[in-house]
Amino acid sequence: xxxxxxxxxxxxxxxxxxxxxxxxxxxxxxxxxxxxxxxxxxxxxxxxxxxxxxxxxxxxxxxxxxxxxxxxxxxxxxxxxxxxxxxxxxxxxxxxxxxxxxxxxxxxxxxxxxxxxxxxxxxxxxxxxxxxxxxxxxxxxxxxxxxxxxxxxxxxxxxxxxxxxxxxxxxxxxxxxxxxxxxxxxxxxxxxxxxxxxxxxxxxxxxxxxxxxxxxxxxxxxxxxxxxxxxxxxxxxxxxxxxxxxxxxxxxxxxxxxxxxxxxxxxxxxxxxxxxxxxxxxxxxxxxxxxxxxxxxxxxxxxxxxxxxxxxxxxxxxxxxxxxxxxxxxxxxxxxxxxxxxxxxxxxxxxxxxxxxxxxxxxxxxxxxxxxxxxxxxxxxxxxxxxxxxx
Amino acid sequence: xxxxxxxxxxxxxxxxxxxxxxxxxxxxxxxxxxxxxxxxxxxxxxxxxxxxxxxxxxxxxxxxxxxxxxxxxxxxxxxxxxxxxxxxxxxxxxxxxxxxxxxxxxxxxxxxxxxxxxxxxxxxxxxxxxxxxxxxxxxxxxxxxxxxxxxxxxxxxxxxxxxxxxxxxxxxxxxxxxxxxxxxxxxxxx
Numbered sequence: 171x172x173x174x175x176x177x178x179x180x181x182x183x184x185x186x187x188x189x190x191x192x193x194x195x196x197x198x199x200x201x202x203x204x205x206x207x208x209x210x211x212x213x214x215x216x217x218x219x220x221x222x223x224x225x226x227x228x229x230x231x232x233x234x235x236x237x238x239x240x241x242x243x244x245x246x247x248x249x250x251x252x253x254x255x256x257x258x259x260x261x262x263x264x265x266x267x268x269x270x271x272x273x274x275x276x277x278x279x280x281x282x283x284x285x286x287x288x289x290x291x292x293x294x295x296x297x298x299x300x301x302x303x304x305x306x307x308x309x310x311x312x313x314x315x316x317x318x319x320x321x322x323x324x325x326x327x328x329x330x331x332x333x334x335x336x337x338x339x340x341x342x343x344x345x346x347x348x349x350x351x352x353x354x355x356x357x358x359x360x361x362x363x364x365x366x367x368x369x370x371x372x373x374x375x376x377x378x379x380x381x382x383x384x385x386x387x388x389x390x391x392x393x394x395x396x397x398x399x400x401x402x403x404x405x406x407x408x409x410x411x412x413x414x415x416x417x418x419x420x421x422x423x424x425x426x427x428x429x430x431x432x433x434x435x436x437x438x439x440x441x442x443x444x445x446x447x448x449x450x451x452x453x454x455x456x457x458x459x460x461x462x463x464x465x466x467x468x469x470x471x472x473x474x475x476x477x478x479x480x481x482x483x484x485x486x487x488x489x490x491x492x493x494x495x496x497x498x499x500x501x502x503x504x505x506x507x508x509x510x511x512x513x514x515x516x517x518x519x520x521x522x523x524x525x526x527x528x529x530x531x532x533x534x535x536x537x538x539x540x541x542x543x544x545x546x547x548x549x550x551x552x553x554x555x556x557x558x559x560x561x
Numbered sequence: 562x563x564x565x566x567x568x569x570x571x572x573x574x575x576x577x578x579x580x581x582x583x584x585x586x587x588x589x590x591x592x593x594x595x596x597x598x599x600x601x602x603x604x605x606x607x608x609x610x611x612x613x614x615x616x617x618x619x620x621x622x623x624x625x626x627x628x629x630x631x632x633x634x635x636x637x638x639x640x641x642x643x644x645x646x647x648x649x650x651x652x653x654x655x656x657x658x659x660x661x662x663x664x665x666x667x668x669x670x671x672x673x674x675x676x677x678x679x680x681x682x683x684x685x686x687x688x689x690x691x692x693x694x695x696x697x698x699x700x701x702x703x704x705x706x707x708x709x710x711x712x713x714x715x716x717x718x719x720x721x722x723x724x725x726x727x728x729x730x731x732x733x734x735x736x737x738x739x740x741x742x743x744x745x746x747x748x749x750x751x
Contacts, residue, residue: 176587201601288599340599341622346580346596348587444619473670531623 266301288527431460569634573696
């Protein structure tokens with residue numbers, strides 16, 4: 171292992187973007203994403219990064235600039251969260267429809283109302299049908315590594331999709347921790363400059379974002395759908411190649427203590443770190459409990475999730491987002507649906523909590539496991555429950 | 562693992578103190594984590610910052626509920642906040658105060674812990690010319706418990722405040738030298 175540097179996770183993200191030598195950054199500051207774009211603005215102003223930093227008047231404009239610059243063949247980055255991502259939404263769909271390899275870091279935060287600046291995953295869950303590759307980081311090292319890998323994934327000619335890298339607002343973005351940063355030479359040797367296969371070029375004219383009549387729209391959408399589903403093998407290939415080069419390997423779905431586990435906690439993001447400690451405590455007490463973390467959420471890793479959960483009796487899916495009056499937490503209802511036709515599958519118990527920055531403590535994970543097991547034992551499994559709420 | 566909770570008011574450098582401590586520990590080859598009580602920054606409002614230091618990677622994302630050490634940059638926060646909340650038995654409280662430690666212990670009912678006191682406000686005013694006590698209080702913390710080496714903090718101060726590093730190092734050293742430590746007996750079982 172190389173030298174660990176103490177650094178704020180937001181700054182590590184910006185450092186990774188700098189090492190990736192992006193051409194264009196268009197962004198609008200919003201808490202808790204601010205440190206990411208603030209540092210990038212400094213990097214450009216101080217000459218550490220030769221890029222255009224476009225200061226825009228809104229997130230809608232930020233993503234519009236990104237679409238234009240990526241269409242022109244520039245390596246493009248932006249970052250936002252919450253209401254900013256919501257305001258961007260219209261153009262978020264366009265970026266993926268046009269197959270533009272933009273990378274966006276989302277310092278995940280809840281959505282108003284009530285007005286709140288604190289973190290959960292409501293914002294990115296509202297974009298889950300937008301056609302972006304969506305990746306969740308669990309800690310600062312993953313934020314750094316996955317930022318670098320996101321460009322390589324997005325720009326692969328077999329992919330050409332934008333990537334949304336989710337890091338928990340505050341619980342990751344505002345924490346200083348030790349991170350192994352790679353050198354500019356090593357990163358740039360691994361990530362060659364972006365050469366767009368298709369780009370807007372006055373000397374070689376093509377159209378992007380053309381009008382599609384009803385007699386073509388469905389065919390184009392089907393192509394987009396199949397293309398995005400087909401990116402999973404490439405993502406795995408990039409993860410493997412990154413691991414071979416830098417020694418840190420990633421998987422679309424990770425398993426912790428899942429061997430012979432009767433109950434498995436399923437979740438994404440930073441709180442999984444706390445859950446690991448709770449799993450250790452439960453294992454030490456002789457309980458067969460494991461943890462599965464979702465790293466790649468889009469394309470949805472059907473096989474990996476099915477396999478990881480096949481042996482368990484109960485899966486407790488923890489969502490930091492509420493699908494108001496829906497069938498369960500967003501991740502839980504997708505997992506439940508994905509498992510529906512499987513012969514060997516656990517009962518899926520959907521638990522929603524950790525909203526708007528509310529902490530989830532180790533003992534709560536243990537309580538959630540006990541509650542879920544009791545539900546399954548009684549045969550009365552709720553569609554979903556909210557936990558850690560005063561009543 | 563050493564879990565440290567720092568209480569102060571917005572603008573006094575509680576968050577900066579937690580950060581310098583974590584960076585110093587990481588510089589020494591340890592694992593560490595520093596983060597503020599998340600939210601908007603408001604000058605003058607009570608602020609809490611957290612720092613964990615360990616010999617192995619730190620996985621938890623919880624705030625610190627049961628600290629080993631509590632540092633109070635500004636004694637006025639103690640009027641509205643129970644700074645000793647959750648403090649481990651045998652833990653340490655490090656307070657910026659001009660009053661005798663015994664008096665503070667009696668007033669707030671501290672028992673069964675180690676109390677370190679220093680008049681960091683006076684030191685900061687004399688040495689830095691401003692009542693910002695975070696670097697001075699790091700000196701007091703190190704006197705109470707050697708969580709990192711003094712030199713490791715000097716390095717952090719030099720990187721963070723290149724123009725006023727010397728004064729801040731002096732404030733830290735001065736506070737380290739002047740900090741008084743009293744072991745408070747445990748409360749009698751009733």
